[in-house]
Amino acid sequence: MVSTQFSIIDRAVEGAHAAQAQYGAAPAAVRARLLRGLADALEANQAALVSVADEETSLGAGRLNGELARTAFQLRGFADRVDSGIAHRQIDDAAVPGAPPAGRPHLTRVLAPLGPVAMFSASNFPFAFSVLGGDTASALAAGCTVIVKPHSGHPELSRRVHALAANVLREQGLPEGVIGFVDQASRDAAVHLVSHADVSAVAFTGSYQGGVALWRAANARRLPIPFYGELGSINPLVVTPAALAQGVDAPAAALAASITLGCGQFCTSPGLIVVYDDVDGERFVAALAQALAAQQPHAMLTQAMRGGFEKASAHIAEQAGVRVRLAVSAENEAATTPAPRLYETDAATFIANAALREEMFGPAALIVKVRDEAQALDVLAAVEGTLTATLWGAEADTPANRALAAAAQRIAGRVLFGGVPTGVAVCDAQQHGGPWPASTQPQTTSVGYAAIERFLRPVALQDAPQWALDANAGGITR
Structure with missing residues (x-):
């Protein structure tokens, strides 16, 4: 043969x-x-x-x-x-x-x-x-x-x-x-x-x-x-406090739709969500979990890919310091279509554990809670290479936003200032590629x-x- x-x-x-x-x-x-x-x-x-x-x-x-x-x-x-x-x-x-x-x-x-x-x-x-x-x-x-x-x-x-x-x-x-x-x-x-x-x-x-x-x-x-x-790419998305000033429901719904688009089988699917560890950040994560639970992804492309997704998401869930924010029931596990997954950890755990930076190719994401701007920068630095990095709420010209933008450009081929990374325009200015392993x-x-x-x-x-x-x-x- x-x-x-x-x-x-x-x-x-x-x-x-x-x-x-x-x-x-x-x-x-x-x-x-x-x-x-x-x-x-x-x-x-x-x-x-x-x-x-x-x-x-x-x-x-x-x-x-x-x-x-x-x-x-x-x-x-x-x-x-x-x-x-x-x-x-x-x-x-x-x-x-x-x-x-x-x-x-x-x-x-x-x-x-x-x-x-x-x-x-x-x-x-x-x-x-x-x-x-x-x-x-x-x-x-x-x-x-x-x-x-x-x-x-x-x-x-x-x-x-x-x-x-x-x-x-x-x-x-x-x-x-x-x-x-x-x-x-x-x-x-x-x-x-x-x-x-x-x-x-x-x-x-x-x-x-x-x-x-x-x-x-x-x-x-x-x-x-x-x-x-x-x-492969985990496509970090940073949610700054300014991004939640007008509420959490609309951004949570937009992000949930992006995570589950095409059953999460996009190379630009946002798999890492950086959120500040404050009241609005927690409200956003809760709203995101609720919005994800309402999504109904279609079947994955192949049974092998479904198996790979289940294995990858289970591997994230079993890591020390990881909290399951959107659980999967036994009924969900047996279904033809996979249920969305949402996990959470803190910045120190994410930075220390390389396993948390592995791609889950499917409708899932990992939340990383950060205390401040310095931790957000450390989390981005730990990502190494990615196709995209998205910054929400970085419109103002401030030293913090300039530092975020510089950090994002070091690791990503495309940096978004708003919106979601799924969807790649075909044009002369497009860049779809990033540092290794993207x-x-x-x-x-x-x-x-x-x-x-x-x-x-x-x-x-x-x-x-x-x-x-x-x-x-x-x-x-x-």
Whole structure:
């Protein structure tokens, strides 16, 4: 079985490698047309795809229709940026006569696609982080071929989307290897994919354990390659006293909805809530527990994920110094859908116990009570790396709020001053990635149009003839 999977992977990578020369050198118009064609194909088959996705994931037609729309939107958005020259930017320094350091030759900095990208689909976004999701879109925009490793949580949907993609490639006269597909590879086969000599980069969204194993494989190669991994995040949200000045019910309701959105299966779900240990703070926690109890999450994506959530939440509950604020009844434990969980501890316990900083991937959160601003800063420092950090009530320009903002920026890729972290806009300014363990390359993003930069390598051309500059311009007039 494993050897068969290895052979399938080898053929897919060979196809991607063979297609890379043609696709990587294709004009910008060819890449943009492909991206728009893929968006059109998704929308033309939306009803059937959403039906299959709902059957496999239980995420609901409303959520899935919105996610498909987002996926088509970002495909077209990357096409627009390719048209504008984002993947063919050139920085030109004219020659200066004379000896160095003032004198120099003519230098032009251009961008080259890395080559075939192994793309590991995520479980929780069957469209937006899957076969034609942001990683695939950004790699194709950069001129890289892609080998998709689908997620086992939505196998039939992945096959159907890839079949649509293959049809678009045929219609546009492009090699089928531009978007390869390796169906349901085992862990050993996944390592084989990452280790293949003709794979030039890896994009991964998934668990910490799985991501680290593949990251190590990427770095253990004879020629190591970039590994762009999103590995997990607890997304702290700090509730300052100023945030509760107008009452606790509305903010508690908003936070409860965010914690349980998608059954808590968002990488940006707020899993750590920092609250001041005072009267209003306690009123807020009580209101949050009540609001969470009223939520009715849908089933989790897979039984394995449900089991992982139950294990992770039980592990938090059994730690010394942890108080259960929203208990789970025996009836809840046996139900198909998981009940929300809420736990509480103090700052000193949280900082001393690394187990309390582990992600509970599901509808749960940990409250950490702090005495003062200094303890809030200590709690944020203990978090290390996270995708998001949210500050409620930090609108005023005060030394305390500046310190909070600085602490949040040290640990997070995106800092929110209000609102909730679930929901990640696709735009040029977005940053979805943070220090380890949130991601393996915190200087890059996996959401937004800057994601294309992951798959482009700068090359300086010195005293290049015009034909060489034109060859790297993608047919874009400058």
